[in-house]
Amino acid sequence: xxxxxxxxxxxxxxxxxxxxxxxxxxRKLYVExxxxxxxxxxxxxxxxxxxxxxxxxATHARVEKIAVRALGMRVPAPGRIQVVPPxxxxxxx
Numbered sequence: 001x002x003x004x005x006x007x008x009x010x011x012x013x014x015x016x017x018x019x020x021x022x023x024x025x026x027r028k029l030y031v032e033x034x035x036x037x038x039x040x041x042x043x044x045x046x047x048x049x050x051x052x053x054x055x056x057x058a059t060h061a062r063v064e065k066i067a068v069r070a071l072g073m074r075v076p077a078p079g080r081i082q083v084v085p086p087x088x089x090x091x092x093x
Contacts (some may be wrong), residue, residue: 056062067073
């Protein structure tokens with residue numbers, strides 16, 4: 001009977017240690033999950049800012065202004081504009 005009680009006590013202590021270890025690991029993982037969630041939110045905000053910046057840099061007015069200032073380009077006169085029709089589609093035999 002004493003041997004059974006000792007065995008049950010050892011099993012109880014092992015289960016208690018496993019429970020404590022499991023709870024500690026769960027808490028650590030939850031904290032890590034919260035950190036990663038905060039990082040995801042920050043990255044999402046940064047992504048939005050980068051998209052806004054990209055759209056600002058690529059506006060037609062800005063591209064035209066740089067083309068005129070840096071490259072000396074200008075809008076052609078209407079008589080100099082030629083519309084090129086698309087080539088007819090060729091069938092493959």
